[in-house]
Amino acid sequence: MSEALLTIQGLSAGTEDNPILHNINLAVAQGETHVLMGPNGAGKSTLGHVIMGDPTYKVSSGTVTFDGVDVTDLSPDKRSLAGMFLSYQAPVEVPGVPLYSFLRTICQMRPELKTTARKFRQRVANICDQLSMDDSFLTRELNVGFSGGEKKKIEMLQLLLLQPKLAILDETDSGLDVDALSVVSRGIEAYREECDGALLIITHNTRILERLDVDRTHVMVRGNLVGEGDASLIDEIDANGFGRFEEALAAKGGAA
Amino acid sequence: MLHKVSETQERKRSEVADVDRSLYDFVMPEEGYERYDDGLTPEIVRSISAKKDEPDWMLEMRLKALDVFHEMRMADNWGPDVSALDMDHISTYVSPKTKQARNWEDVPEDIKTTFERLGIPEAERESLAGVGAQYDSEIVYHNMREEVAEQGVIYSTIEDALHDPKWEPVVHQYFGKLIPMRDHKFAALHYAVWSGGSFVYVPEGVSLSYPLQSYFRLNASGAGQFEHTLIIVEPGADLHFIEGCSAPKYYEANLHAGAVELFVKDRARLRYSTIENWSKNMFNLNTKRATVGADAKMEWVSGSFGSHVSYLYPTTILSGARSTCEFTGITFAGATQDLDTGCKVILNGADTTASVDTKSISKDGGVNTFRSSVVIGRHADRARATVSCSSLMLDDISRSDTIPAMDVRNATASVGHEATIGRISDDTILYLMSRGCSEAEARTMVVNGFANPVSKELPLEYAVEMNNLIKLEMEGAIG
Numbered sequence: 001m002s003e004a005l006l007t008i009q010g011l012s013a014g015t016e017d018n019p020i021l022h023n024i025n026l027a028v029a030q031g032e033t034h035v036l037m038g039p040n041g042a043g044k045s046t047l048g049h050v051i052m053g054d055p056t057y058k059v060s061s062g063t064v065t066f067d068g069v070d071v072t073d074l075s076p077d078k079r080s081l082a083g084m085f086l087s088y089q090a091p092v093e094v095p096g097v098p099l100y101s102f103l104r105t106i107c108q109m110r111p112e113l114k115t116t117a118r119k120f121r122q123r124v125a126n127i128c129d130q131l132s133m134d135d136s137f138l139t140r141e142l143n144v145g146f147s148g149g150e151k152k153k154i155e156m157l158q159l160l161l162l163q164p165k166l167a168i169l170d171e172t173d174s175g176l177d178v179d180a181l182s183v184v185s186r187g188i189e190a191y192r193e194e195c196d197g198a199l200l201i202i203t204h205n206t207r208i209l210e211r212l213d214v215d216r217t218h219v220m221v222r223g224n225l226v227g228e229g230d231a232s233l234i235d236e237i238d239a240n241g242f243g244r245f246e247e248a249l250a251a252k253g254g255a256a
Numbered sequence: 257m258l259h260k261v262s263e264t265q266e267r268k269r270s271e272v273a274d275v276d277r278s279l280y281d282f283v284m285p286e287e288g289y290e291r292y293d294d295g296l297t298p299e300i301v302r303s304i305s306a307k308k309d310e311p312d313w314m315l316e317m318r319l320k321a322l323d324v325f326h327e328m329r330m331a332d333n334w335g336p337d338v339s340a341l342d343m344d345h346i347s348t349y350v351s352p353k354t355k356q357a358r359n360w361e362d363v364p365e366d367i368k369t370t371f372e373r374l375g376i377p378e379a380e381r382e383s384l385a386g387v388g389a390q391y392d393s394e395i396v397y398h399n400m401r402e403e404v405a406e407q408g409v410i411y412s413t414i415e416d417a418l419h420d421p422k423w424e425p426v427v428h429q430y431f432g433k434l435i436p437m438r439d440h441k442f443a444a445l446h447y448a449v450w451s452g453g454s455f456v457y458v459p460e461g462v463s464l465s466y467p468l469q470s471y472f473r474l475n476a477s478g479a480g481q482f483e484h485t486l487i488i489v490e491p492g493a494d495l496h497f498i499e500g501c502s503a504p505k506y507y508e509a510n511l512h513a514g515a516v517e518l519f520v521k522d523r524a525r526l527r528y529s530t531i532e533n534w535s536k537n538m539f540n541l542n543t544k545r546a547t548v549g550a551d552a553k554m555e556w557v558s559g560s561f562g563s564h565v566s567y568l569y570p571t572t573i574l575s576g577a578r579s580t581c582e583f584t585g586i587t588f589a590g591a592t593q594d595l596d597t598g599c600k601v602i603l604n605g606a607d608t609t610a611s612v613d614t615k616s617i618s619k620d621g622g623v624n625t626f627r628s629s630v631v632i633g634r635h636a637d638r639a640r641a642t643v644s645c646s647s648l649m650l651d652d653i654s655r656s657d658t659i660p661a662m663d664v665r666n667a668t669a670s671v672g673h674e675a676t677i678g679r680i681s682d683d684t685i686l687y688l689m690s691r692g693c694s695e696a697e698a699r700t701m702v703v704n705g706f707a708n709p710v711s712k713e714l715p716l717e718y719a720v721e722m723n724n725l726i727k728l729e730m731e732g733a734i735g
Contacts, residue, residue: 052690056682080692092687096705105701106691141705158691 003068004029005198006051006166011062013050020046022223024062028166033192033199033212035234038220039242044202045089047220048170051200052086053079067165081110083165087155087172093143099154100124100138103161113162127160130190131183149180156187160194167191168200173208185211206238221249280533282373283504284366284475289392291476292349298322301448304349308415308451313428321437321447328441336565336594336623341539346511348449350392350476356413358399367391374502376471379717384498385466386411390483392476393451404464410457411468414484417455427455430486434517434545442513442541446482453483453514456497458524463494467529467715472501474534478508485516489524491549496527498718502562505535509564512538518546520554522576527555531718533725534562536592541567550576550605557713558585560597561725569627571600574608574639585614586710586722589622589654590729598627598659603639603669610641615710617703619650619729629661632669639669647677648706650699700730 004027014020020043028034038044050057051064053076063072071079094102104120107113115123128135131153143151152172159167172184185208191197203209209231217234219227219242226245227233292300301322305315330338357363360377371377371389380387386400388411395413404411410423414431417423437447454470474481489495503510512534520526526546534540540563548554554572572581581601589595601610616624630641647656658675680702688698704711704723711719 054686054690056686075695076686076689077692077694077698080690086690088687088690092681092684094684094688094702094705096708097701102701106693109692109697141708162691 005067006200007063007065008051009063009065011050011059011064013046013057013059013062015057019060020057020223021050024225026218026225028198028200028216030165030198031192031196032215033201034216034218035209035214036200036202036218036220037204037234037237037242039246040204042220043223044204044220045170046223048086048168048200048202051168052076052084080164085159085162085164085167087152087159087167087169089171089174091143091151091155093141093145095141095144097142098138099140099142102142103138103158106158107161110162123161124157127157130160131156131187133157148175149177152176152180152184153187156184159191160187163191163195164197165195166198166200168202170202171204172201173203181208184208188212206234209234219245221245224249280374280502281504281535282370283477284370286350286476288353289476290349290351290353291347291479294347294478295344296322296325296348296445296448300348304449304451307351308418310415310418311424311428314418317432317437318448318450321444324437325441325444325448328438328444330441335567335596335625338539338541338565341509341511343445345478345508347476347479348482349451350479351394352391352396354396356395356416357397360397363397367396370473370475371397371471374471374473374500376469379469383466383715383717384469385464386468388413388454388468388470390452390470390472390481392474392479393481395452395454400468401466407462408459409462409464410455412455414450414453414455414486423455423457426457426488427486430488430517430519431484432517434519434547435515435543439543443515443543446484446513446515446543449480450482450484450515452481453485454487456485456487456495458489458493458495460490461492462490464496467496467498469498469500472499472514474501474503474510474512474538477506478510480511480513482512483514485514487517487526487528488519489521489526491521492523493521494525496529498715499528499530500532501530502533503535503538506537508537510535510538511541512563513541514543516542516544516570518544518554520546520548520552522549523551524549525553525555527557528570529557529714529718531559531714531721531725532562536562536564538563539565544568544570545573546571546581547573547575548579548581550579552576552579554579554581556581556583556585556599557710558583558597559710559714559722559725560585560587560595561729563595564592566595566597568597569600569629571602572610573602573604574610574636575604576608577605578607579605580608581610583610583612583614584710584713586707587614587616587624587626588726588729589616589618589624591620591622594623596625596627598625598629600629600631601641602631602633603636603641604633606635606637606639608636608639612641612643612645613709614645615707616645616647616656617650617706617726618647618654618656621653621655623655625657625659627659627661628673630663630671632664632666632671634665636666637668639666640671641669642672644673645675646706647675648703649677649679650703696730700727703730
């Protein structure tokens with residue numbers, strides 16, 4: 001077995017006075033698709049943000065290793081340049097920054113993606129086609145005035161442009177209508193095919209997972225990883241909810 | 257003031273190019289220059305006038321203005337402190353040893369190098385209808401495209417216009433009429449010692465497809481620059497005029513007290529764009545005013561980045577019915593800067609409209625004060641004015657104040673004002689960092705985005721220039 005792309009060992013983290021994550025252990029190998037499920041408020045998004053290096057959260061113990069490098073103390077930009085990507089649940093609006101030039105900027109800062117203006121334009125146009133995105137989006141300001149679904153498409157566009165080694169999708173499916181959901185699914189498929197990238201999909205509903213080959217499923221309850229299994233675990237949760245995991249955690253003495 | 261921009265089409269406005277710090281801050285030797293003694297005396301005023309071989313009325317005006325200057329007291333009860341400005345230590349006239357040229361080859365090497373480094377000749381070749389370049393007190397280069405001259409457009413120095421029997425009466429008719437010498441102490445100073453600047457006349461119905469640009473460079477230390485810009489846009493004509501300014505940094509105070517008088521006749525349109533980047537020892541006490549005829553339009557685009565102290569409130573008088581004024585401005589105050597800027601609009605005609613949209617950015621203890629004054633006259637039926645000011649504070653030690661004034665004397669008029677003051681949110685920085693931008697890049701991107709409504713009003717090269725100035729100002733912003 002080769003070494004995992006992402007390895008999280010004994011990770012506990014939280015805000016200044018509120019511990020959220022407790023002793024998390026998780027490994028994702030290249031090309032694998034992992035799903036992180038759990039009820040609302042379980043700490044799933046926090047884990048995604050901590051993996052990306054969000055300074056809102058302090059790591060009190062444990063490590064995050066990516067591609068053989070301990071990144072626990074690296075800032076988010078360094079993690080991004082190393083090949084990590086976090087798709088936001090609520091992408092931030094940045095007024096006055098045109099989407100296209102933003103995309104150009106974040107690609108040009110990566111030696112492996114640097115290209116001519118003409119080739120870049122072609123790449124963007126192809127991805128827009130893939131995602132059924134109107135290219136009038138490109139001249140608008142980054143995320144400003146876009147609907148929730150449109151913002152998620154813009155996240156997918158960035159994912160496919162940046163071709164990270166690992167993509168963490170934080171509730172990318174939440175609040176989407178059927179059409180937008182299928183676009184996001186197509187984006188995820190394209191990412192897997194073109195980049196052979198690893199995926200950590202954070203979600204609390206299972207619809208987006210129907211068309212994906214899931215390698216591992218993790219269940220988080222109150223900041224603890226309390227269950228792990230293959231794709232069949234998704235169906236079980238779909239049928240029975242998180243009840244048995246909550247009970248199991250309570251039996252163990254609850255959140256530490 | 258223009259950078260060499262490779263991939264011009266490609267470089268978008270939120271991108272920031274590398275900036276060479278030496279771009280503005282370089283000094284050329286003053287050897288052999290004609291430099292008048294510091295201070296202000298009738299003899300100095302007479303010498304300036306004699307050197308220019310002016311008509312008598314101009315000399316009389318200068319001497320009268322000098323009296324007014326001495327008679328008026330320094331305003332000391334409002335605005336930034338100007339006590340460090342000592343007129344006894346400012347030379348009001350410094351002339352490079354050269355005649356005005358129409359060809360860059362005829363401009364002395366060091367001066368030519370200066371303007372080349374600022375990108376002026378290149379911009380002239382690519383995107384301008386004409387260029388005037390002032391170095392210290394005198395215009396050293398002035399030229400306009402042949403086809404523009406053929407349309408009857410005049411673009412020269414005021415001095416040259418005064419020597420032309422056809423234009424001397426026109427200058428006499430307009431000069432000093434919009435900004436009276438008693439307007440304030442430094443207006444009086446301006447009229448006493450003015451030198452250089454531009455005279456622009458656009459005949460009725462003529463539209464210029466490219467802008468004219470005047471660039472003002474103050475190289476001499478401890479000196480003043482007092483250029484006068486007089487623009488007459490006849491009925492139905494259309495002009496975009498660009499003004500750029502910069503100076504190297506000295507420890508002695510420099511003074512800029514220019515005057516800009518703009519006459520926009522019926523159905524005409526004038527866009528007046530400024531990118532000002534004076535060095536941070538400059539007292540920028542500049543006065544700009546426009547009068548606008550019926551169905552005419554005045555557009556200001558103003559970027560203020562430099563100077564130690566600025567007092568700058570371009571004023572628009574909407575005299576004609578249905579005339580409009582749009583003011584778009586940005587002011588960036590960093591360490592040691594106290595910038596008091598804003599604008600005034602006086603709506604006198606019926607159905608006139610004014611919209612003022614300004615942005616200010618302060619950091620490292622910089623002080624920004626935005627003053628707006630909207631006056632709606634008794635006869636301005638249905639006049640409408642909106643003023644919007646947003647401020648971005650980059651730290652806790654900077655300051656930003658908004659002081660709007662509205663004087664409405666017509667019951668059918670409507671006015672609106674909104675002001676916002678904000679900071680860059682951590683969420684925004686984190687989002688941009690998660691896509692690979694360093695913290696400094698992320699901040700610069702947000703600030704450039706904030707300034708974008710202004711920069712998108714500028715021609716592309718100037719927008720890039722403005723982004724570069726922001727980048728320059730943002731460097732070292734992260735502790």
